[in-house]
Amino acid sequence: MALSGKVAIVTGAAQGLGKAFTERLLQRGARQVCVADVKVEDGQRTVSDFGQTYGKDRATFVKCDVSNEKDLEDLFVAVKRRYGPLDIMVNNAGIANETNWSKMVDINMKGLMKGTFLAIEAMRKDTGGHGGVIVNVASSAGLTPVFCTPSYCASKYGVVGFTLSWAESRTIVDLGIRFAVMCPAFTDTEIIKLGTNSIMLQPELATKMMDFVGINKVETVSDAFMQLVDDPESNGTIATITANHGIRFKRHKFTNLSML
Structure with missing residues (x-):
């Protein structure tokens, strides 16, 4: 995908993976990337840093709580008014906290779903859009059960099923939109730094599991992200990223019903 002139939104982009995804888009020449996050100070600092490196106003910050539907709607209105049609949507915002599963589902699933619905309306060619790509960030916990994070697993399984x-949908794909999902294992971000006591059940066993699986580098996950964005055939692709096995892509096998 040629990124010159493209407009993107990345949620949860003040730090961690979202920040890394934003930087990769800017490096590749995206015209405008909107950093959307609930963390105002971190988000403004991130945009300021990017402005010094990649040019003033190529990245902008918009405060957005993805669990608040109005925040998301206002985000899309602001981006369209300032920069025109959207080309890339990255639903990255997410939390891991088994002690507050309801909030986690609101952010990880419902916020991502609303972001996808809005991105479809912004991109579809029959309503003035230019088409584009929607990348939804799930987790390896969206592909296999994890005993210490059952609610987190549920939210990420939902993301995978929703995206695929x-x-x-041949109707939507024919309107120029493709969908891909990222499923990284444990990654060196703030969520990991919070410690297993904060986010997982059975923390002692969870720590052993984390040691066994290993920790991804942020750079490796962002490499996988860019490959999904670049590949025009990535519709229905799942990217798995693990410290032990690196990046792997699996193309979803579409059902016969999808061809009706």
Whole structure:
């Protein structure tokens, strides 16, 4: 995908993976990337740093709580008014906290779903959009059960199923939109630094599991992200990233029903 002139939104982009995804888009020549996050100071600092490196106003910050539907709607209105049609949507915002599963589902699933719905309306060619790509960030916990994070698993399984179901929609794909999902294992971000006591059940066993699986580098995950964005055939692709096995891509096998 040629990124020159493209407009992108990345949620949860004040730090961690979202920040890394934003920087990769800027490096590749995206015209404008909107850093959307609930963390105002971190988000403004990130945009300021990017401005010094990549040019003033190529990255902008918009405060957005993805669990608040109005915040998301206002985000899309602001981006369209300032920069025109959206080309890339990255639903990255997420938390891991088994002690507050309701909030986690609101952010990890419902916020991501609303962001996807809004991105579809912004991109679809029959309503003035230019088409584009929607990358939803799930987790390896969206592909296999994890005993210490059952609610987190549920939210990420939902992300995988939701994204692949949209990829099956020939009507939407024919309007120029493709869908991909990222499933990284443990990654060196703030969520990990919080410690297993904060985010997982059975923390002692969870720590052993983390040691066994290993910790991804942020750079490796952002490499996988860019490959999904670049590949025009990535509709329905799942990217898995693990410290032991690196990056792997699996293309979803569409059902016969999707061809009806």
